[in-house]
Amino acid sequence: MSDVPSLLGLVYRDLDDHRRLLQALLKDAAVDAVEFSVGAPLYKGNDAIKTALAVANGLADKIDAYFVHGVVDEAARVSFARRFQNTYLAKHPRSERQDVFVASAEVVVSAFNLVQPMRLPVPREAFDAIAAGPHDAASLARLRSGDGVATEVLRVTVRLFLDHALNPRRHAEGAVRGACAELDCLRPFVLEVQVSPVVAGYARLVLDRLARPLGARVVWLDNG
Numbered sequence: 001m002s003d004v005p006s007l008l009g010l011v012y013r014d015l016d017d018h019r020r021l022l023q024a025l026l027k028d029a030a031v032d033a034v035e036f037s038v039g040a041p042l043y044k045g046n047d048a049i050k051t052a053l054a055v056a057n058g059l060a061d062k063i064d065a066y067f068v069h070g071v072v073d074e075a076a077r078v079s080f081a082r083r084f085q086n087t088y089l090a091k092h093p094r095s096e097r098q099d100v101f102v103a104s105a106e107v108v109v110s111a112f113n114l115v116q117p118m119r120l121p122v123p124r125e126a127f128d129a130i131a132a133g134p135h136d137a138a139s140l141a142r143l144r145s146g147d148g149v150a151t152e153v154l155r156v157t158v159r160l161f162l163d164h165a166l167n168p169r170r171h172a173e174g175a176v177r178g179a180c181a182e183l184d185c186l187r188p189f190v191l192e193v194q195v196s197p198v199v200a201g202y203a204r205l206v207l208d209r210l211a212r213p214l215g216a217r218v219v220w221l222d223n224g
Helices: 016-027 047-054 059-071 074-091 097-106 123-132 137-144 174-183 200-214
Strands: 006-012 031-038 108-114 155-159 189-195 217-220
Touching: 006 016, 006 174, 006 200, 016 031, 016 059, 016 200, 031 059, 047 059, 059 074, 074 097, 097 108, 108 200, 123 137, 123 200, 174 217, 189 200, 200 217
Parallel strands: none
Antiparallel strands: 006 189, 006 217, 031 108, 108 155, 155 189
């Protein structure tokens, strides 16, 4: 099986919907753990964030503090993006524009681990979802037989590009255009989701179940 991760896209009309999705992941039975970390310049990057963090009680409040006062607030997000660009170019003066964009995905890092499919109330739903997408037949057969997979295989990483949160390089892809038509949205926010191809369909199943009630969509992205 290829080590190249599969790519999913989370397509949002409103970036605050991603905050809501992260909050939903914290409570979902198919999720073992959620990770959320923030780097410079967003880390304690303004007084509003610092004030919210001072009264935060757990990861849910931390997520709210950074999204409400640093990510969803467009003026604050643009300011942080410019600060990141200036710092990055000062360290890497020969970098191209695309280098800055890609590196900006390391500012807000969120990830979660799926539970082993056999721990689900209805494991068949996960197996059918895997089979419906790009997958490895031998790996799926092992999962169906009850064998688990390594923890790292179950890890799902979400990339939000602070430099340009709309992620316009994805807007021309057919799947994204289709999601935009459903959402009646011309300029969506597109976050990229990296997951092992062994469980990519399972990840899509979980994300789609949580995203649709928020008015968002989950699509396959071009991995070329």
